[in-house]
Amino acid sequence: xxxxxxxxxxxxxxxxxxxxxxxxxxxxxxxxxxxxxxxxxxxxxxxxxxxxxxxxxxxxxxxxxxxxxxxxxxxxxxxxxxxxxxxxxxxxxxxxxxxxxxxxxxxxxxxxxxxxxxxxxxxxxxxxxxxxxxxxxxxxxxxxxxxxxxxxxxxxxxxxxxxxxxxxxxxxxxxxxxxxxxxxxxxxxxxxxxxxxxxxxxxxxxxxxxxxxxxxx
Numbered sequence: 001x002x003x004x005x006x007x008x009x010x011x012x013x014x015x016x017x018x019x020x021x022x023x024x025x026x027x028x029x030x031x032x033x034x035x036x037x038x039x040x041x042x043x044x045x046x047x048x049x050x051x052x053x054x055x056x057x058x059x060x061x062x063x064x065x066x067x068x069x070x071x072x073x074x075x076x077x078x079x080x081x082x083x084x085x086x087x088x089x090x091x092x093x094x095x096x097x098x099x100x101x102x103x104x105x106x107x108x109x110x111x112x113x114x115x116x117x118x119x120x121x122x123x124x125x126x127x128x129x130x131x132x133x134x135x136x137x138x139x140x141x142x143x144x145x146x147x148x149x150x151x152x153x154x155x156x157x158x159x160x161x162x163x164x165x166x167x168x169x170x171x172x173x174x175x176x177x178x179x180x181x182x183x184x185x186x187x188x189x190x191x192x193x194x195x196x197x198x199x200x201x202x203x204x205x206x207x208x209x210x211x212x213x214x215x216x217x
Contacts, residue, residue: 001044003035010047010063018064022071028097029067037090037118051203055111059204060088061150072184072198073146073169075099080141082163084134085150085206089115089122095148096124103127103141105134107207135206137163144168151206152180161185161193177202 011029020026035046038060042052051059061069069091075081075098083092086106092115096102104127106112112131119127132138135151137159145168147160152173160170164187173180182198 006047007034010049014049014062014064015067018068020064020067020071024098025067025071028070028094029063032090032093032097032122034063034090036121037088037093039088054088055114056108057204058085058087058108058111060090061203065201065203066091066094068198069148069171069182070094070098073148073171075146079145081146081148082134082138082141082144083148083150084138086112086115086129087150089118089124089129091148091150092119092127092129093122093124095146096127099126099146101126101128103138103144104129105132105138107131107133107135133208135208136160136210139163147171149173149206150203151209152176152203153206153209154211156183156185157210161187164193166190173201173203176205 035043038046038052049062051062054060079099081095081099081102083104086092086104092104109131116129136157142163143165145165147170149172154176156172156174166187168187170185173182175181180202182201183195185193185195187193
């Protein structure tokens with residue numbers, strides 16, 4: 001496989017055509033080698049427009065989703081980021097290139113170990129990777145300028161909004177299959193925010209995600 005040609009095809013045919021036009025984001029996809037974060041047995045699929053299986057039933061997002069989320073969040077070099085769900089560490093590495101520091105939390109120790117190895121090999125030294133359950137917030141380093149949930153949640157826990165700096169941005173896929181909305185939240189004040197629906201998608205839910213109240217009669 002010609003890796004560089006495959007990478008260029010991914011950028012030009014999948015990502016740019018999905019409204020990802022931020023040149024800094026597009027350039028970063030050439031800097032961080034996606035194939036090095038993909039499990040070896042799936043490496044030939046590194047640049048395909050699909051979710052790639054990881055350990056323990058988890059999946060790596062398709063490339064266009066990773067790039068689109070990075071663009072929509074508008075991460076700055078002064079930003080402190082919380083990533084919920086490390087996975088393979090690829091999105092973590094992309095965020096780390098643009099942020100001051102990334103705090104990434106993974107609930108599954110085996111997956112956290114894989115993500116840590118990948119990030120260490122890549123030389124991402126502004127990442128703190130912790131093992132824990134951050135599906136309903138992570139107070140340890142709050143408040144954050146950016147929060148990314150890499151799994152879906154039927155309802156967004158209020159804790160995440162409370163842990164955003166004023167002006168901070170949060171990405172989450174909210175809802176239950178088959179109707180999920182990719183959404184950006186922006187903190188506009190200490191207890192206020194606005195949200196924008198970006199597109200519809202379906203991704204696996206976070207472990208222990210918050211669920212809507214069910215009334216029984």
